Amino acid sequence: MPKAKPHPNQLPFDFVAPAPAKGVAELAGLERQINALVGTVLASDGRPREVIAAEMSVLLDDTVSKAMLDAYSSPARPDHKVPASRLLALLVVTDRQDLLDPIMRKIGAALLVGEEVKTARMGHLQQMIRQAQAEMRALGVDAPTIREGND
Structure with missing residues (x-):
């Protein structure tokens, strides 16, 4: 099987060992960062959001709509928290798992x-x-x- 080509917008891997955020408010604003991550993922995929939502629905065996994706990606809607299962499904169907690395580094992990x-x-x-x-x-x-x- 030929080696898969990296996504053209794939982030490089950083070989610096990450330290978990443990200070006061170091994880404050994480929901907004996740909303931005969802927006970046959706913007990097050329397919309509309805198609992405449908693929996520199949993967999760649960209904995901375009409206949900719009809300998840909107920085103006920080109250719309993205469930981990949906974030992970989005990354899988868009093949953008690489974008999770910066979030993982906040907890001392690398991807x-x-x-x-x-x-x-x-x-x-x-x-x-x-x-x-x-x-x-x-x-x-x-x-x-x-x-x-x-x-």
């Missing part, structure tokens, strides 16, 4: 999308190899030779 997990696993395996090699070097300093059979 890998799809096959990027393999790259992270490779890094983990490389770290394990380095640790095993370091242990072998330390053992080799005073490890005796194993007895050889006397014929």
